[in-house]
Amino acid sequence: MIPVNFSIEKARLAQKKIAEKVVERDEIELPLRLAAGVDVAYKNDKAFAAGVVVDVQTLSPVEVSVTEVEVKFPYIPTLLAFREVWPAFKALKKLRSTYQVLFVDGNGRLHPYKAGFACHLGVVVGKPTIGVAKKLLMGSVERLSDKLGMVIYNGEVLAYAVKLGRSRRDIYISVGNKLTLNTALKLAISLTKSNASLPEPIRLAHIYATSARKRNS
DNA sequence: GCGACAG
DNA sequence: ATCTTGTCGC
Numbered sequence: 001m002i003p004v005n006f007s008i009e010k011a012r013l014a015q016k017k018i019a020e021k022v023v024e025r026d027e028i029e030l031p032l033r034l035a036a037g038v039d040v041a042y043k044n045d046k047a048f049a050a051g052v053v054v055d056v057q058t059l060s061p062v063e064v065s066v067t068e069v070e071v072k073f074p075y076i077p078t079l080l081a082f083r084e085v086w087p088a089f090k091a092l093k094k095l096r097s098t099y100q101v102l103f104v105d106g107n108g109r110l111h112p113y114k115a116g117f118a119c120h121l122g123v124v125v126g127k128p129t130i131g132v133a134k135k136l137l138m139g140s141v142e143r144l145s146d147k148l149g150m151v152i153y154n155g156e157v158l159a160y161a162v163k164l165g166r167s168r169r170d171i172y173i174s175v176g177n178k179l180t181l182n183t184a185l186k187l188a189i190s191l192t193k194s195n196a197s198l199p200e201p202i203r204l205a206h207i208y209a210t211s212a213r214k215r216n217s
Numbered sequence: 218g219c220g221a222c223a224g
Numbered sequence: 225a226t227c228t229t230g231t232c233g234c
Binding site for chain 1: 221222223224
């Protein structure tokens with residue numbers, strides 16, 4: 001399943017280039033009306049990616065796209081992007097709506113090479129992107145309150161640990177591209193329904209990707 | 218060398 | 225991520 005021409009060295013070089021292209025300034029086009037989310041589900045060697053566009057005001061989905069592709073890379077910690085970027089990109093490509101910000105399931109700058117999946121996809125798509133991870137990949141959490149904490153690695157704040165909605169579990173928000181960590185946190189919070197534990201774009205994308213996987217089983 | 222390790 | 229049953233709660 002690993003491409004014949006693959007090597008850790010080449011992957012690290014690619015991640016180094018991606019990391020250099022990440023912009024950590026707010027470049028969100030206003031007014032912010034639509035937000036997208038992507039997620040990928042798997043069934044053996046098939047990947048089912050779903051892209052969802054949500055209205056920022058109502059948090060209701062206005063468009064959904066689903067794509068099925070062959071899995072061509074295994075899951076390897078720190079190399080998640082190489083497995084999910086293509087399916088996710090293909091699903092986003094099918095959306096006709098113009099969204100201003102994108103939510104990705106996985107880390108952005110909270111990555112050993114500061115080039116997590118959210119950065120990788122964010123650079124490829126060229127839009128403001130937010131990384132949302134449900135588990136901590138690296139770093140330590142410095143609590144600011146029960147609901148919020150900073151994830152620090154090498155003396156740098158690379159993510160926020162935050163409990164959304166009524167959840168008592170932390171999720172980790174980091175910069176994917178074209179926005180600030182503070183903006184990423186603010187948007188993640190404002191796009192989360194009071195009874196949910198994840199921002200709507202991601203929550204819905206997960207539901208659609210999973211249902212697509214089941215339908216095609 | 219050992220253990221950890223997004224989805 | 226995926227594999228899995230019942231079960232607690234709104």
